Amino acid sequence: MSLIVAGRFTTFPAAEAAAQTLFERGFVEEDVTLFFVNPPGQHSRHALDHSPHVTGAPPLHATTGHGATIGAAAGAVIGAAIFMAFAATLPVVVIAAGVGAYLGLQVGTHLQTRRAHAEHHDRVRREFRNSGVVVAVHVCNDNQLDAAAILREAGGTDLERASGHWRQGRWADFDPTTTPVPLGDLNQQHA
Template sequence: MSLIVAGRFTTFPAAEAAAQQLFQRGFVEEDVNLFFVNPRGQHGRHAAAHDLRTAGTAPPGNAHGATLGATLGAVAGAVAGVAIFTAFAASLPVVVLAAGIGAWLGARVGVFVHQRRSTTVHHEIVHHEWRDSGVLVAVHVCEGNQRDAAAVLREAGGTDLERASGHWQQGRWADFDPTTTPVPLGELNQQPV
């Protein structure tokens, strides 16, 4: 894990100016990463359908439930079709045809029942996100120069200074997750350095 210090800027030109100031203070390009963070709730992060099903909060109309409903309906319809026409001593082709029609109708009813049940229950997934949108300037630092990087970011107009542990690979913060709560650099966010 790498130590990372980051600050938020409202525009790319302001973030680029901060990066230039970092370079002038001895930081190298491989240790500075600029990227845009979308507004809260717009990160395209959704829980996997499997996780939702196991938590009992499957979204309405999920494929797993519809498939199960169709399968159960098809089996029940086929059995009902065979039972009805066998009771009247129908020929084998008529019984097979009745089983097919019963399976088709049963599948339709099973899907309908599942969809009807799914739309009456509404589950909402809430993500609490604390990071504001903007251009984030992230700096790969060590214990010895983290305060210098934070001071440069703040002097350049950066806000919401934060500290993180993450994977820094090929000149960028590789495992950045915009939905995680940032760890503020409290003392540097409020006081002049």
């Protein structure tokens, strides 16, 4: 496994300028690579990819339980109460309760699903890498802080340290869905 330091840039020209600075300060081309990372949740958007951690929000059946039940119960009570207030016959009250339950079910399901989608996207933003151009540098223990400082000075954000396979001048096993390991002190200095 190789030691890798990486930083995120908003544009390719900014990333290329950072790479040029790395070259000027003694890093060789085969130890520096640039690549684009898609926005969180858009990695491997492929019909064969069924990973719940990568694709969109959780499945509908996992998100609608309590909201649908509460909505149906509240709708049934409200529907029955409205028609009972007008002294409707028992069949009309039962039909009103059924219609109210159905409408309440729809509203409850919608609200619960929206909340689950929002929670999912918040989790994605916290756990995955942000979108942008990544400059990754194959380093050793002696020069890892130098590489990180150069990336930070060049405008890099979300600096991270990784252990991975570096092959033929690139980070061969990079996975955008893994949680990055931040370089704490250097990230805080840039903020």
